[in-house]
Every structure is written in C-alpha cells, then in structure tokens.
Amino acid sequence: MVIFFWSSLFGGTGVSRHELFPRKIWQLWKVDALDFEEKHLKVARSWVNVNPSYRYEVLTDQNDLAWVEYNFGPDRFNRLDIIYMYKEIKAKIIKADLLRYLVMYVEGGLYTDIDVEAIRPIHRFVPERWNERDIDMVIGVEIDEPDWKDHPILGPKSQSFCQWTFMCKPQLRVMMDLVENIMDWLRDEAAKQKVAIGDVKLDFDQVISGTGPSAFTKAILADMSRQTGRQVTWNSFHGLDESKVVGNVLVLTVEAFAAGQGHSDSGNHDTKQALVRHHYHASQWPKAHPRYKHPIFGEVEECNWKPDCIHRWDEDKAAFEALDPAEQKRRIDEKIGRDKADEDEKKIWEDRKAAEERTQGEKERVEQAQQFEAFLKYTEELKHKEEHRD
Numbered sequence: 367m368v369i370f371f372w373s374s375l376f377g378g379t380g381v382s383r384h385e386l387f388p389r390k391i392w393q394l395w396k397v398d399a400l401d402f403e404e405k406h407l408k409v410a411r412s413w414v415n416v417n418p419s420y421r422y423e424v425l426t427d428q429n430d431l432a433w434v435e436y437n438f439g440p441d442r443f444n445r446l447d448i449i450y451m452y453k454e455i456k457a458k459i460i461k462a463d464l465l466r467y468l469v470m471y472v473e474g475g476l477y478t479d480i481d482v483e484a485i486r487p488i489h490r491f492v493p494e495r496w497n498e499r500d501i502d503m504v505i506g507v508e509i510d511e512p513d514w515k516d517h518p519i520l521g522p523k524s525q526s527f528c529q530w531t532f533m534c535k536p537q538l539r540v541m542m543d544l545v546e547n548i549m550d551w552l553r554d555e556a557a558k559q560k561v562a563i564g565d566v567k568l569d570f571d572q573v574i575s576g577t578g579p580s581a582f583t584k585a586i587l588a589d590m591s592r593q594t595g596r597q598v599t600w601n602s603f604h605g606l607d608e609s610k611v612v613g614n615v616l617v618l619t620v621e622a623f624a625a626g627q628g629h630s631d632s633g634n635h636d637t638k639q640a641l642v643r644h645h646y647h648a649s650q651w652p653k654a655h656p657r658y659k660h661p662i663f664g665e666v667e668e669c670n671w672k673p674d675c676i677h678r679w680d681e682d683k684a685a686f687e688a689l690d691p692a693e694q695k696r697r698i699d700e701k702i703g704r705d706k707a708d709e710d711e712k713k714i715w716e717d718r719k720a721a722e723e724r725t726q727g728e729k730e731r732v733e734q735a736q737q738f739e740a741f742l743k744y745t746e747e748l749k750h751k752e753e754h755r756d
Contacts, residue, residue, distance in 0.1 A: 384535040385499045389420045390475030391488075394462055395648075399424045405647055412484040420476075420488065430465055437472045451549050456564040459651035460552070463577035466529070467544050474536035481648040482531050486641050491533060492616060493609055502614040503540070504533040505586065506623035506641075508579055510630040511671045512604055519658055519666050520676070522571060525600040526579035527586060528623040531642050540589035547585060551576045570657040590615060605631070629671035661698045662686060 391413050395402070399410060399422075414422050425433055434452045438445040448468070455461050466477050476488055492498050508528035514520040534541060555576070556563045574580050583600075590598040593613030602612060609618045620632045621639035635643050657665050663682050669675035686694060 384474065387498065387533055387535055388473060388475040390473060391417065391420050391422045392469050392473065392475055392477045393424045393480050394430070394465055395424055395480045396427050398426050406480055409481060409483045409645060413478065416484045416487045425465065425469065434465070434468060437468070443472070447549070448545065451552070451563070454563040455552070457566070457568060457654070459573055459655065460568070460577050464545065464548055467541050470532070470534040471537060471541035471545065474534045476533045477531070478642065479530040479644070479648060481645045483643040483645060485635065485643055488533070491618070491641060496609070496611060496616060500614065501611060501616045502535045502538055504616045504618065506531070506618040507603055507606055507620040507630070508624045510604055510606070510620055512600060514671070514676070517676070519571070522575045522580050526583045527617070529579050529582040530644060531623045540585055543589065544582065544585040547581060548577050568655050570652050570655050573651070573655050586615060589613065662701045
C-alpha cells in the first residue's frame with residue numbers, strides 16, 4: 367500500500383510532479399478571519415494586499431478536525447491513524463505544528479503564522495536565478511549558532527530552519543515523513559510517561575525537538591540526504607549569504623523569514639532579502655510548556671545567543687551546583703526573598719501610580735464640571751440680559 371502510494375504520486379522519488387507552487391496562503395488560528403482582533407487582522411491583510419491573486423484561507427479551532435477527517439478519511443488519503451492521532455492530541459502547540467504540516471502535505475502553497483507580516487510579495491520568495499519548476503519547497507534559516515550545538519540546553523535549538531513561514535508543493539514525501547516522525551515520537555513519549563497521548567506532559571525543549579523547528583529541520587536534512595545520495599548537514603547552511611538549492615529545496619538566508627532577531631547575523635528588515643516580519647504577539651504557547659529556568663540565574667535563552675552571557679550563565683550554574691545542598695537552599699531562599707521584595711516594591715509603585723492617575727482623573731472631572739457649570743451660568747446671564755433688553 368505505502369509503496370504504491372509513493373510510486374503513484376512521485377514516480378518513486380518523493381519529488382512533487384506539480385510544476386508551480388499553488389497560489390494559496392494558509393494560516394491557523396482560534397477563530398475565523400472575520401473575528402480576528404485588530405492586531406491579527408492588520409497583519410493578515412498584509413498577505414492579501416501584496417498577493418491579491420492568491421487564495422487566502424484560515425483553519426480554526428472550530429473547523430480543523432473536519433478538515434483533517436475529510437482529507438485523511440477513506441475517500442481521500444485514507445490515513446485513519448492520522449485522524450485518530452489528531453483527535454487524541456490535547457496540547458495546542460503540538461496540534462498547531464502537526465496541522466501546518468498536514469495542510470502543506472495535502473494542499474501545498476504558503477504557510478505562515480498568524481503574527482507574521484508580509485513585507486514583499488510571494489513571487490519574490492524564489493529569486494530570479496532559480497526556476498520555480500525545479501523547486502519543491504522554499505524555507506529559510508532561523509537559528510544559525512552552531513558554536514552551541516553541544517550545549518546541554520541550547521544545542522538542539524542552535525541550528526534550525528524557520529517553520530513559521532515556508533512554502534511547499536503538494537504531497538511532498540518530506541511532509542509525510544515529518545508527520546509520521548511526530549506520531550512515532552508522541553507514542554514513545556506516552557509510553558515513557560505511561561499515559562495516554564492526550565495526557566503527555568512536554569516542556570519547551572521537547573516541543574521544539576518533537577514537533578517544532580528542530581523536528582522540521584531534522585526531517586528536511588534527512589530528505590535532502592536521501593535526494594542527493596550524500597549526508598547533508600547544517601554545515602551546508604552555516605553563514606549562508608545567498609540562497610541555495612539542495613535536493614529540490616530552496617534555502618533562503620536568515621534575513622528572508624527571520625530578520626531582526628539579534629542573533630545568527632540576522633540583520634534587519636530594511637534589507638532587500640527580508641521578506642516577512644515576525645511580530646511574535648501570538649507566541650504564547652511557552653506558558654503551557656515552560657523552558658528550563660534556574661532558580662537563581664533564570665533562563666539561558668534570555669542571553670539571546672550572546673557568547674559572554676551564555677558563558678557567564680554556564681559558569682554561575684556550575685558554581686552553584688558545586689555548593690552543598692544547604693548553601694544552595696540558602697541562596698535560593700535569599701533569591702526568593704529579593705524577588706518578593708522587588709515584587710512588593712513594584713506593586714507599591716504601581717498602586718501609587720494608579721492612585722495618582724485616579725486623583726488626576728478626579729481633578730480633571732471636577733475641573734470639567736466647574737467649566738460646564740460656569741458655561742451654564744454664562745448662558746443664563748446672556749439669556750437674562752436678552753430678556754431684560756426686550
């Protein structure tokens with residue numbers, strides 16, 4: 367069945383037979399575009415404004431399951447295991463990652479997160495020196511910090527392609543490989559935790575490596591290796607200063623989809639290579655899947671890949687771990703005390719500011735009332751004078 371499926375669609379190569387990328391823009395969100403908040407609506411309109419000939423569609427929390435059931439049901443791709451898995455998943459970010467890959471597999475076109483703004487039209491995503499007919503996928507570098515590939519926390523996130531915006535032709539093997547990798551990973555995690563798939567607990571790094579950019583990157587590098595017959599590693603994309611094609615995948619520089627990050631030599635949005643602007647205002651999922659946070663030194667990600675900061679964080683953490691448990695506890699308690707004092711001071715300041723604003727507001731209301739009263743008195747005097755004159 368599987369062999370027939372691949373050979374019938376791709377001639378056994380895993381490469382799409384579609385000549386052009388579908389002229390479609392896909393987004394996922396809680397509600398339909400008609401109910402978008404203003405900040406989301408403004409960003410979404412940017413895609414329609416600069417790509418007026420493209421179809422635009424949003425899958426929502428209300429219609430996503432119907433879409434999955436239809437496309438992977440018996441009358442289409444007949445992958446009931448995907449439907450069952452999708453129904454079982456409760457974590458919203460896992461569902462969102464899986465759904466974007468399913469959409470790109472079935473429909474193709476451009477996927478972009480709800481908080482990503484279009485700076486330039488989609489036809490600019492394939493530079494003129496490349497032929498669209500020879501390319502099946504367009505991706506961009508997101509994080510290019512290979513010096514930290516062995517770091518215990520940053521390592522898995524240090525080399526990755528961006529998956530908040532990418533473009534595919536339909537039925538690419540790499541997309542289905544990615545979907546199946548995710549399903550295998552979730553089954554393994556559920557077995558390790560001895561819970562149902564819907565009850566699996568995942569931290570930030572597990573999400574990144576299981577369904578997010580790291581999983582996306584791993585699948586693409588494996589597919590490039592399969593297509594080219596050689597081992598393709600991140601070395602091929604480190605310090606990329608112009609786009610390149612590897613195994614029918616066009617890889618754009620970090621400025622294309624991830625400009626202005628403050629790391630990975632990502633430049634800014636004023637360069638001609640910058641195609642989108644990520645506003646991050648919809649990126650709230652880490653609240654449900656927290657990063658590792660040291661009780662004293664916080665999150666190493668706050669360093670934003672700055673070497674001096676990371677080295678200092680690592681040294682501080684190592685020095686802390688060398689302390690005896692009693693001293694560790696004392697320092698943690700001391701830190702908690704300082705944080706509470708800071709929080710109390712902040713609250714006092716906020717309360718004082720709020721009180722001042724209330725006082726100012728009341729003063730303005732009194733002044734307005736007095737002005738209005740003076741106006742009424744003035745008009746009454748004018749009326750009285752007019753009556754007296756008559």
